[in-house]
Amino acid sequence: MAIKPVRYDGTTFRIAYDIFNPEGERDLVFLHGWGSDKALMRQAFSKAFPSWRHIYIDLPGFGKSENDRVLTTSDYAGIVDAFLKAIGAKKDAAVGHSFGGKVATLLAPDRLVLLSSAGIVLPKPWDVRFKIALFKLLKPFGGARVRRLFVSQDAAGMPQNMYETFKNVVDEDFSARFAAYRRPALLLWGKEDTATPPKTGETIASLMPDARLHLMEGDHYFFLKHPDETIAKMEAFLETV
Template identity: 25%
Template sequence: MPQLDVDGVALTYDDEGPRDGDGVPLVFIHGWTANRHRWDHQVEHFARNRRVIRLDLRGHGESSGSGARTIAELAGDVLALLDHLKVDRFTAVGHSMGGMIAQTLTLAHPERVERLVLVNSISRMTYSRGRGLLMAASTLVPFKLFVATNIQRAFAPGYPREEIREYIRASSATPREVVMTCYGAMRNFDILDRVGEIRTPTLLVHGYHDIQLPVSQMLRMAKAYPDAVVRIVDAGHELPLEKPAELTAALDSFVTGRA
């Protein structure tokens, strides 16, 4: 797999699909403790006809480095990769923390983002009571228990337990420093008062059963967006894993202008 050195950090990425395909490239950005393979279903679908780019954020997956202290730092990594690949205009697709990164990119470079897709993401980090208590206790419980509890809560009731255990194992491989530093970056993220500046066509897809970032918070954000389409799906916070086909269909309709 190719890597790009950004200030001593090796970013692992995939760049697939035809360069002269349909529409601008799609750039997929994963969330906290995840990796670029969260988007396997979407990449398999879209890379048949258009260029698709995804990366492991610093400290995640197969990328090196410690966690970024701000969402803007992570956005800078994504932008460095796109500049390296000579991608000027693109559609940004971000899940959870990745959606925060995508919004930050759009505010900083509106001329480069053709469309914006936010999956289970928000513009101001406001925790539910349960999540707030969990985060407050994060320094008091064993790290693996902290990660496991977060991942367990991310899935809607009924999702196969063995699959959840696999994702817990993968997330637990993310270094503690990366997990906690990126958590701090999300905790401090707040652009709700600025999203009205985003004139980019936007799709907001959210799981109805998301207790990590409740749908009520997304709807509060949606009111501030001047040009947004909202889709609510019967899923939890991990929509790309729980309902991959539904998410792919929603993305396909949106990026082709049918929704």
């Protein structure tokens, strides 16, 4: 693992990263989902794509990349872009899982792989809407104590700045951002995914002018449970001229 300080919007971010296949001719950037880190992506893909230079990044606030600011998805993309420039990397291709899919889309790489990406807002179930309404009603009386009772698993245990960041990114409608991406895209989705259901993948595929969608066996982490099939589809896409 290495650390690279990068400057973005008046703040220095120390980005933790790993590089595999350093002699690779093209650059392949891997971006993890919310609450995860680069180790998850490295576990899935480090032994694949031998002709590519792999760049695995801990997004600020996760893994070994620290963060004490409140950020937006656009900030994350700006920080990653500054990091790639700092290490002399190109945006030949990017792979993003879940939240990382939104960041990868904003990078506008030559080729984009989305793994169960976030970014499409679906109607919330009745019980979730009730919980949100109750939280808003009780929040003035309990502050942080009430937050601990109602916070989602994705936000549990976060420092305040990361909780505010989570609120910034959790319900973003990225429809226009996906539609603006006009280069080749591969969308892989777990058929049993409940975090970002297959319907969201179908919506993104309909928005992107040059996208192909494949539904895979498995849940939100289908690529860990079925790596061979996932890698085969990615290789076919990445190696197409």
